[in-house]
Amino acid sequence: MSRTSLQPLPSLILVFLIGLVACESRPPRDQSSGAQRLIVATTMTVLADLIGQVGGDKIQVKALVPPGGEVHTYQPTPEDIKNVAQAKIVFYNGAHLEEWIDETIRSAGKQDLQIVVLSQGLPVLSADGGEPNPHLWLDVANAKAYVEKIRDSLGKVDTANAAHYADRAKTYMAQLDELDKWILAEVEAIPKARRKLVTLHDAFPYFARRYGFTLHGVLVASPGKEPSARELTQLARRIKRAEVPAVFAEAQFNPKAMEVLARDTGVKVVTNLYNDSLSTGPEANSFMALMKHNVSQIVNALK
């Protein structure tokens, strides 16, 4: 008759436990098996695709974050550490995208592990003097720089197949050039005044700069942070004032808040853009498909 105490601690422990268990016992993400293939680890499925394009059947890539996983807030599992320990070389994006990677690499405790930070050396954008924005690859020019870095790094670790990597990289970069041109052409279909982006999280500044969009705000400043009433109201006002034709939500987030915002401001909503992660379905299962999918969705919504 006298228990009225709140129990915040058990709740928090349980939240922590979900994190742990949620990451447990996932089936292996890479089905290919080869005897002598170079084992490569990376963080995101997008990077795994770029690496795979360069390496072909000479390498075996393991992406730590599964398709649809949220890379910013990811919690690595023991299996991830094992994967890193087995790899000869690790690629990650950097620019504070994978805050958890350093510890994972340290836990793997491998002395001769090659570590390549793909965004290193490339000019990064920062929001109002804040942290760098990590989503460089959504500008195809940056993706090409990633591919070059991948080619060189693989060639250095696996000199026997360096020519093979150079060859494949050349072919793929030609395809990326095509993609870049295609995007620029597609965007032409949108009237200049309507090339405005509002997205759920801040993933599109490089894309916007390259392909001529202006950014008019994001719903959550950083993933996992609940927007305040003020932020949401200000965003709604900006959408109205700037006459933004549509708002976009990235597929790995719950689109509900974005849908609600779109309804209240009377604009269209698209809820399946991809950026950090490839799709499990066919619509964006490679970097090339992802870019084409995003551009088609954006053009359709804004034109």
Place this chain on the structure above:
Amino acid sequence: MDNKAWRYCLEVRDLTAGYDGQRAIEAISFAIPPGQIVGVIGPNGAGKSTLFKVILGLIPRQQGEILLHEAPALSQRAMMGYLPQLEEINRAFPVSVQDVVMMGRYPRVGWCRRLGPKDYEAVRRALARVDLLPHALTQIGRLSGGQQQRAFLARVLAQDPHLLLLDEPVSGVDATTQHAIFALLEDLRNLGKTVVVATHDLNCVVERFDQVLCLNRRVIAYGPPREVFREDTLDRTYGNHLMIVQVGDRRVVVADEHGH
């Protein structure tokens, strides 16, 4: 129907009950005619409270029958008013004395119905009977122990049952209140109610009660106090801890060692 029309108000036949397979009371049989005050006496652990709780259906019986007006008592529990020995209530509970007494009216009002003027009148009368009318709007926890006991008794009165089961109604109250309560019980008897009182105060039983049930897991004796209160009966009920002393024409029961 009027309580007086029945031969027996309460009949208990061969009743055995207890917790977890233990038998707290065994093979209890007795019958109480309407309009009587019956004292249930016995040492601590004799099963007085258990007997009440079994009659009220708070503890399941293992064997036997309990009849109220010749029908199973459990099907007419609203006819039985109960004053627990120790009200385990939250003293800070936000209800007034009047609210508590009103709860006695709930079974009569029935489910999903509102309380009417009749109920408020019954509550007022019950409060007046226990002399708590000035405290009607006081929060229940602010009353003294004795006042609280009277408030709960008033709840039983407001319920207007045929059978009252009062578990230690006078323990912890002052002598004046004690007398007032017993006078009240006599009034109830005169109205044809049947009152069963578990008590430690044997002298009250001698002076005021019609029947006494000596209980020590089994019925040791049952009958008018002057017949039942013999040395050997009390010995068998309490062990050897009580004595009967004749003072003039009064018999007084005194505790030998511990007891009361």
Place this chain on the structure above:
Amino acid sequence: MVELLTAPFEFGFMQRALLGSVLVGTICALVGTYVVLRGLAFVGDALAHAAFPGVVIAYMLKGNIHLGATVFALATALGIGLVSRRGRVSYDTAIGILFAGAFALGVLLMSTIQGYTVDLFSFLFGNVLGISGRDLLVVGAFGAMVLLAIILFYKELLLLSFDPIVAEAMGYPVQALNYLLLGLIALTIVISIQAVGIILVVALLVTPSATASLLTERFFRMMVLGVVLAALAAVIGLYLSYYLNVASGAAIVLVSTCLFFLVLGGRGLRISGKPLA
């Protein structure tokens, strides 16, 4: 001045957030009165966590999240009653077993979903600004059910809460009434999860009623005061969320907490405990 008051409510989501949080707060305070008086805060917390597997299953089956949460919260309410009645297990032990078990089930199920699960976490924290028109209808419908039950069984629930032994002696089906109360708590929690999430829902359920219990010595007034305090916290919390630029659900809960300590402090200052009302 008027501008200051109306500015936050320019858009639909804020109007719905206001209506939704006031509604949820009201229902919570009604049910919370019983929760506080019977010391069932731990049960409330347990039912909130137990709703989680329902949310996950509904998500997996692409079904209605509210329905999933309701089924699991109600099933757990039933389970708590059964386990504690069955055995030599105390009430809070039974609760502990079921609540952790149900929550673990949610976690386990979540681990079987490939990818795209991150926002199941949003149910742990809730988002009052994301309340849709349909959510409001659900809250309204559930709220009406809870209110109706409280009106219909007002006397019986009061007696049950004050003196369950005498209630049983009078012949009331005390177990059924207990289940009814647990069911009401479960429904209330389900509609509150949207607003403040699983972790903060207990605060909404207990704090306004606890504050009200400091202010009055009458049951009905405690209910009404609880409702007023909850609505007040919702309104002030939303304004704070707007003007101080902070998370809405947490702001509402913290305003409620502050009101509690203000009243507690105010009581302490006055000379020993005469009631206000």
